[in-house]
Amino acid sequence: MKMKKIRADIQALLFLLPFLVVYILFTLWPMVKGVEMTFYKWTLIKKMDFIGWDNYRQVLQDREVWEALWHSAIFVVLTTPTMIVLSISLALIANRKSLLQKFYRSIFFIPSVLSVAVASYLGLFVFQPYTGLVNSILHLIQLLPGDQEIFWLTETSLAWIVITLITLWWTVGFNFILHLSAIQEIPDEIYEAARLDGANNNQIFWRITLPYLTPITKTIMMLQIIASFKVFMQIYIITGGGPLDQTRPIIQLIYQTGFRKNNLGYAATMSYLLFVILLVLSALQYWINNRKGAEDR
Amino acid sequence: MKKRSIGVTAMALLLSFSMVLSACGGNGNSGSNANGNNSAAGAGNEEGASGNASDSTDNGGEKVSLSFWTLFDGGDGANMQTLVDEFNKTHSDIQVKNTKLAWGEYYTKLITAVGNGNGPDIGISHTSRLPDLINQGVVTDLDTTATDAGVDWNTFNQNLLDATVVDGKHYAVPIDTHPFIMYYNVKLLKDAGLLGDDGKPVMEQSADGFLNFLKTLKEKLPNKVTPFALSNANDDPYRLWWALYSQLGGNDLISDDLTVADIDKEKGIQAADYIQKLFTEGYIKKNDPDFYKNFQSGTAAIMMTGVWATGTWESTKNFEFGAMPIPKIYDQEATWGDSHTIILPTTKKEDSAKRKAAITFANWVADNGQIWAKAGHIPSKPSVLEKQEFKDMPYRSDYASVASMVKFNKPSVKTAQIRDNVSFKFLNEVWANKMTPAEAMDKMQENVQKTLDE
Structure with a gap:
């Protein structure tokens, strides 16, 4: 009996081995190595000198780091709530019984299959002055005088709007699917009962649909916050972090420090700072959720 | 249920963080050291039409194989390939293999590859990037090798050449300037x-x-x-x-x-x-x-x-x-302005035959700047400006004089x-x-x- 179990374990291990090796080699080991790096002056090529806590001391006082973190935070604040509202709205639209149901489902999801570069460049073309779609439409409906142009990417606040819109358009598909499937799982009897009791559409939405969507929304929120904090590529392509580094997120700074300034040790330190921040955020969110859950019961 | 979700949270976090890390870990050492031992006998040692006295590398008929990393695409990429093909045709004892890398990643790849001993025999560097590469120990100085191969530094435009000299040593062979x-x-x-x-x-x-x-x-x-x-x-x-x-x-x-x-x-x-x-x-x-x-x-x-x-x-x-x-x-x-230069990156063990062949190639490319000038660059050797093939190309001669007016950066890393x-x-x-x-x-x-x- 015992032999059998051991054999089963070995078998299982054998199946897990290929992934495990790759995971340890390319994920766990670099993480450990990363910690080591934070204590050294470390260039792209090699380990230089042990410098103890210097990188940590520097990172806490470095204005650029905190500014970049702040920009990442702005991105989180801009995209997370809008993402959830948009995702629920699209899910509601696509859930309505209509001839266009399938069409909606496809067009809401399709942008998600694009790669980040394609989505960002499309966005760049759309917001380009003189010939871009947005300015052309504004000219057409005469909201914008013919001899004027909006330069979307040279004003920090406009640049944030562009980044947010492109990101929402590109990534809403996945969350939309999650919300849609959650809506479809709500039992019809509940809606029936509500209608018999004379509830109107508004009441049904706020008292039934939304509460039923809360668990999945919480999950989406957490994933969204973590994913948004790691934003890099679309901003890098759209604004390059400009104007004046006012939209540069922390990952871009880490990338620049590591690969442009040739300072991997300091870049690793910033990465771990971000790691700790995300850890704290997640813990906080978990704690809040948990407490609420307890009250409900 | 709640107990499990903390595990899920931690896992999600771990995974997400590992993605951050992996995003930063793109070290490419795809550089294969072209070790193909081409055993083709070096028959018919015909010399290149360029007429440079130092063209032949005498090593007993055995072919020297060199790997060459470039960052050129488009017209530049095609012209460099033409130069390499032409060189291989006229130098039966040397075989240069051109590997084109994406320009945006080039320097990072070169630095990391040389760092772990997998760098190429020949590389390209902009003059403006040289001091940094020297400081990181990626490039070697060329003085001994150049003397061996009979490279005459006086044949270069001195303004372009001076920008590649750091602390009195030659580190690169400029092939153009693009002001x-x-x-x-x-x-x-x-x-x-x-x-x-x-x-x-x-x-x-x-x-x-x-x-x-x-x-x-x-x-x-x-x-x-x-x-x-x-x-x-x-x-x-x-x-x-x-x-x-x-x-x-x-x-x-x-x-x-x-x-x-x-x-x-x-x-x-x-x-x-x-x-x-x-x-x-x-x-x-x-x-x-x-x-x-x-x-x-x-x-x-x-x-x-x-x-x-x-x-x-x-x-x-x-x-x-x-x-x-x-x-x-x-x-x-x-x-x-800036210049494209040919450099000899640091290699695991120094092979003087390879180095001599490499600098012969570099000098030959500079000598045949009329091919390279097709994209618009100004050749680094004044003698090329006198060639009929160069003069036959329109526009270039209108701005070739700019080569001596280029103001380069000081050699800071x-x-x-x-x-x-x-x-x-x-x-x-x-x-x-x-x-x-x-x-x-x-x-x-x-x-x-x-x-x-x-």
């Missing part, structure tokens, strides 16, 4: 009455002269035409600023000992102010999405960029253009960082009219120092 020059649309200049009988623009070479030239273009040409096509950020306006700053006598942004930020503020302000006016007074189209296309489609009278555009304009149908050095707006003739993270950043604000030139110079001084201290 910042001016292009003009022949038809539009004619329409504005600014084309002389010699087919050259009529312009007084001074600050006011150039402004008047632009003013006339703006007045005489239809509203749709941009007098001066230039990008609104980063490289090209910076290059113009660098050129004017140098024309005023400005000498880089750092001191000679490379440790102190040393911007000549008065000159920097004067140059920045002049360019800012070109933007604010409407000579340059605001936030032009594509200034190359603007000029290429015949809707801009003049434009300034690097010489590499010559090849592009040439292949544009029904496009009549001219090329010339940028105007001498201030006292001294000067412009921005921080050159690229200062340009990308300081100069671009603040000058862009000046062009957007959101910062005064004086403010920008103060900020630049402060941040150049910060970059040097890091």
Whole structure:
């Protein structure tokens, strides 16, 4: 009996081995190595000198780091709530019984299959002055005088709007699917009962649909916050972090420090700072959720 | 249920973080050391038509195989491949294998590959990147090898060569320079009455002269035409600023000992102010999405960029253009420029036969600059300028003299960082009219120092 179990374990291990090796080699080991790096002056090529806590001391006082973190935070604040509202709205639209149901489902999801570069460049073309779609439409409906142009990417606040819109358009598909499937799982009897009791559409939405969507929304929120904090590529392509580094997120700074300034040790330190921040955020969110859950019961 | 979700949270976090890490871990050491032992006997040792005395590397008929990493694409990539093929054909004892890498990743890949001993035998470096590569131990000095192979440094343009000499040692073989020059649309200049009988623009070479030239273009040409096509950020306006700053006598942004930020503020302000006016007074189209296309489609009278555009304009149908050095707006003739150079990266064990073959190749490429000049670059050897094949190509001779006017950066390891993270950043604000030139110079001084201290 015992032999059998051991054999089963070995078998299982054998199946897990290929992934495990790759995971340890390319994920766990670099993480450990990363910690080591934070204590050294470390260039792209090699380990230089042990410098103890210097990188940590520097990172806490470095204005650029905190500014970049702040920009990442702005991105989180801009995209997370809008993402959830948009995702629920699209899910509601696509859930309505209509001839266009399938069409909606496809067009809401399709942008998600694009790669980040394609989505960002499309966005760049759309917001380009003189010939871009947005300015052309504004000219057409005469909201914008013919001899004027909006330069979307040279004003920090406009640049944030562009980044947010492109990101929402590109990534809403996945969350939309999650919300849609959650809506479809709500039992019809509940809606029936509500209608018999004379509830109107508004009441049904706020008292039934939304509460039923809360668990999945919480999950989406957490994933969204973590994913948004790691934003890099679309901003890098759209604004390059400009104007004046006012939209540069922390990952871009880490990338620049590591690969442009040739300072991997300091870049690793910033990465771990971000790691700790995300850890704290997640813990906080978990704690809040948990407490609420307890009250409900 | 709740208990489990903390595990899920932690897992999600771990995974997400590992993705952050993996995103930063793209070390490419795809560089295969071309070790293919080509056993083809070195029959028929015919020499290259270039007639360089040092062409033959005498190593008993055995073929030396060299790996060569380049960062060229488009026309440059094709021309370099032609050079490599031609060299291999005429040198039966040496085989060069060209590996094209993406330009954006090139330096990172080169540095990491050389660092772990998998670098190529021959590489390309911009002159401006050399000091950094030297500092990191990526490139080797060439003096002994060059003497062995009989390379004559006097055959090079000394301005280009001097920029590759650091601490008295040669580190690279320059094959070209690609300075910042001016292009003009022949038809539009004619329409504005600014084309002389010699087919050259009529312009007084001074600050006011150039402004008047632009003013006339703006007045005489239809509203749709941009007098001066230039990008609104980063490289090209910076290059113009660098050129004017140098024309005023400005000498880089750092001191000679490379440790102190040393911007000549008065000159920097004067140059920045002049360019800012070109933007604010409407000579340059605001936030032009594509200034190359603007000029290429015949809707801009003049434009300034690097010489590499010559090849592009040439292949544009029904496009009549001219090329010339940028105007001498201030006292001294000067412009921005950089060079492509061939370097011998550090290898695990030094193989003098390979090194000799490699520098023979580098020197041969410089000798045959007429092929390389097809894309628009100016060859690094004055002798190439005299070749009939070079003279037969239009435009190039109009700006070949610029090679001696290029003002290079001082050999600081921080050159690229200062340009990308300081100069671009603040000058862009000046062009957007959101910062005064004086403010920008103060900020630049402060941040150049910060970059040097890091």
